[in-house]
Amino acid sequence: MTEGQGGTAVEVKGLVKRFGRGESLITAVDGVDLDLAAGSRTALVGASGSGKSTLLHLIGAIEKADEGVITVGGEEVTALGRGPAARYRQRVGFVFQRFHLLAALSALDNVLAPVLPRKVDFDRAARAGELLDAVGLAGRHQALPSQLSGGQQQRVAIARALIGRPALLLADEPTGALDSATGEGVMDLIHELAEQYGFTVVTATHEHAVAERAERIVTLRDGKIVSDVASEGS
């Protein structure tokens, strides 16, 4: 996977992830095979506990798979140790349902937070400013998260996810904490940015309207893919 060079392909084979042990053992992802084209926009849908978020976490290397292989842009993610996994995540953008912004930092500094510890080959402040402008927060750069609405906070989170010029954006219920109108706006923004920067988008959502905005809808149930269809709305 090359940073900032358009989207990247994701290949998942025989992926299994279990939680707990004994009687409480749960197989969250159960033998999933999935190929995502570079620059594609895919929605993972399913009921709560279907395994869509876990699959997203596994692709983003914030969970370790028990079985199976994930290859992103030719790099076998499931084989990465802790350090390489962290470096891999620097090239993946994450958007969360609860935003997880740093409360004490301004919108601009929140966007900059992922690149704080490392050297980058671009002007970080300028890029952060551009991204905030791009997500519609021009003039709100110095606002604290507490001074922003939920939708605005999620936009900050999207800008933060893009600061490292990711080839893959993983969005876990990005509209879950937002009203439907704001949620739609956020999804539109993600897809617009995906068009603009060319990264691959995988969104986990249980909202039909959100899923409809993707090109492809993969439905999971009990950790298995039960359908994989092109979106009607795409």
Next chain:
Amino acid sequence: MTRWVWSQVRHGRGRAAGLLLALLAAVTGFTILTGSVSTQQTRLSGFVQANSRGAYDILVRPAGTQSAYEATDGLVRGNFLSGQYGGITTAQWQKVQKLAGVQVAAPIAMLGYVEVFGSSLADVTDQVDPSRTQQLLKLDGTWVTDHGLSKNPESFSTYVYVTRNPVLWPTWVPAPLGGGTTPDGVKIMDPVYHYRGKLVAPDLTPCRTSSAVAGFGVPVEVLPGGKLEPVCTGEPLTPSGTTTQPTSPGPIIVAQLNPDGTYTTDNLLSSAFGEDGGATDAPVATTSKRLEVPETWEMPLLLAAVDPASENALVSLDTATVKGQELSTADKPRIDLDEWMPGSTSLFVGVPVEYSDQAQIDESLSTVVSTVSGLPAQRYEVPVDTLGKELSALPATPRATRTASAQSAYATTVLGSTTVQNFQQAKLGPLIEGTNLDPREEAGQPTYVTDPAGALTPTAHGTSPSASDYAGDEPLTLEKGDTALRPLTERGNTRSSDIILPVTVGIFDPSKVRQFPALSSVALETYQASQACGADTASQKLLGNGCLTSGADAGSYIASPPQILTTLGSLSYILDGSDPQSRAPISEIQVRVSGVDGVNQSSATRLQAVAKEIKQATGLEVDVVAGSSPTGVAVDLPAGDFGRPALSLTEPWSRKGVAVALVHAVDKRSATLFVLVLLVCLLFAGNAVSASVRARRAELAVLACVGWRPRRLAALVLAEVAAIATAAGLLGTALAWPLDLLFGVQTNLDRILVPIPAALAVGLLAALPAAVAAGRAHPGAGLRPRVTRTRGKARRTRSIRALAWRGMARAPLRSAAAVGALTIGVGAVANVVGVEAAFDGSATGSLLADAVGVQVRAADALAALLALALAVAATADALYLGIREREGELAALRATGWSAQDMRRLILWEGALLAALGCLAGALLGLGGTWALTGAAPWPVYAALGALAVVACAVVAAASLIPARAAASRPIAQTLALE
């Protein structure tokens, strides 16, 4: 409520366990620290009590004798007694004796110096060349004192003429063979010589002195061929049977080296033992295997009078008597009329004395033995008047050095020639030839000037008096002639017309008088020589790390204790009625008070009351010395005339009231430490409890939303904390005994049970603010995401350091608590380090205070280090709690690519910032404490505190590795999901 609490604890096991551990750490730390403080307090108080009483409780001195230095600084001079000759009347002493509360009142009357002669022998056998027929040895003696620093070059030279030829020794026959009487009517004895059984008459004319009026006797050498040649000895015996005093360079001693290797000399050698040359008896030649040359010592022995019964009660003088009997009040002086010198008007008075078996005089005689290269060409014919000049011109080669100490001379010849006998049965007649107990000289108090640094400099009182100062009497030991640092005066009013004959009833060992704690010792100059040790490196080096003690010269700064004790009953015979001291003969009274049982209020009251009564009854100077302790007073001793350089000394005086002050200080210190420890524990527990409540923020909000009243919410919080605190207390109780053993804390049932109420108290106190806050909070606030709670203006955050600062500022109270705990912990250690560095191990006050100080410093260091450890734990806990509270944020950062190392850096930065603030504040607190305690903060203090701050920072930063690891190892997805 109970069910609720149990349910909360059971379902929030992690949180409950965390709180329990935190409370356990706090309460265990609290109980150990307070236990340690309490144990130390008990030990220190016991130590002070055990070392608070010296030989006597109250010192009574003549009115007006307390110096300004003593009055200003609460001191009592250590060298008072030796310079005080009377001032207290017998009636005053008796009044003191009769006062209620006075257990013992021991008077001491210093009487002055008595001249006693002693001698030592210099063995020169090894320097004799047996192959030579005639040879001359020279002995150059030098008196060495002041720890070897003073060397009197004007000592003496003695010559030993050794010949293998036969020597004729004179024998004495009465006139008229020699003829007539001396001009003053003394019968003349004439020397006669025999050789091979026949009377011979050598010509003695060559040895005649210009002052000799008649015949004299010297050894006569028989030269090969039978010629008889007199050997001019330089000290001719006059027919009157007396000798002239040795003249420089001294006499020649003649020794015949016999074929069998023995030496024959006349008893001129032994004549030096006698007070007046010992030539009353006719000289008789003696033979021995060794050739030993006598060297005469003139010893000033200090005479004092005591009340034996009081001394026995005070210091057990009776048990210190190692030979004969102790002095007794029953031994009244005996007066015998002159039965040996009919017609004399003098009285012969026998008084009981007890000699010390220790001279306690720092003096030695160093004798260089040289061989003289040639004999004077006219050795047999040089008149004695010019003999010294002739001899001193001869070249001499040093061959060996012989050294004799004052103690050996004293023990051999003073004590060795003393007959111990029962006073009542003693015959006075034979004592006539011994010492006349006539204290003719006294050395008064040193006088001082104070130098700018506050050191006392003794002022010079001229050189020792010459013979002219004694109106024709010979001076005593003053030929040593160093600059006197005490005013030397002749006691002209002793009953010199009478002969005071000391009857030695016993000999005591001053080291065997009753011993008292050294830390509270008061001056006991009756038995112990004072001493002053080097105060600076140069002086310490000069003194060989030893101390300057009593010198041989009566004018020495440090006086010896009395070597001769007599009874107060003898005073009226020793002191003439016209002597002012005869009216007030006592120099000081040492009083021991009954019913004093340590450093407490009742004893203090009793001592003060008795002291006041003594003052009122007698008008004398009164010092309460119970509870005092030796303290070093700086004395700058000026250079002497015989090589001793100027010395900076520390002389032990007594600082009054040390024990009481120490007990108060120990109590105050314990209270201070208790408060500090309580604060650290509260801060630690407070953070843990607060975090525990904050973690339940949402639950509490839900309860509020469903109708729980604030009071009930607060009660729920308090009840949960109380339950966990009780469990922590029980665990603490289980740990108390082994931990007490581990830390050397005195353990008992109370202490073992203390953790339960302590944990409850600490937990509830710490939980109270959180409980009140929980009750007051708006229900909705707890349900909103935490992110909405941040207010104010955003600050630029473009580095991990800046992010760490934001993290720390996010929970300012918790950070402040951690910084506060660190401040106290580091401050406590800094104070100990600072005080230590300020004094650099040197004495801080009195000996007792120093001894307590050493123990206090050790205990303080332990308590301070434990407090610091608790503070470090509190800081690490604060960091950990901070991580727990924003683990969602941190997980998000990790999800965006922060590595575990980045995360550790962030937390380490937070720890470092907390540590820097806490350590800086602690170091400043320690500096302030050091300043307050010592009144100064020299550069070593700054260096030590700087080093401490750096080390403490490193320790705290290291401690933050634990939460840093926790932050880096939390599962990201799980954390995000839980958020």
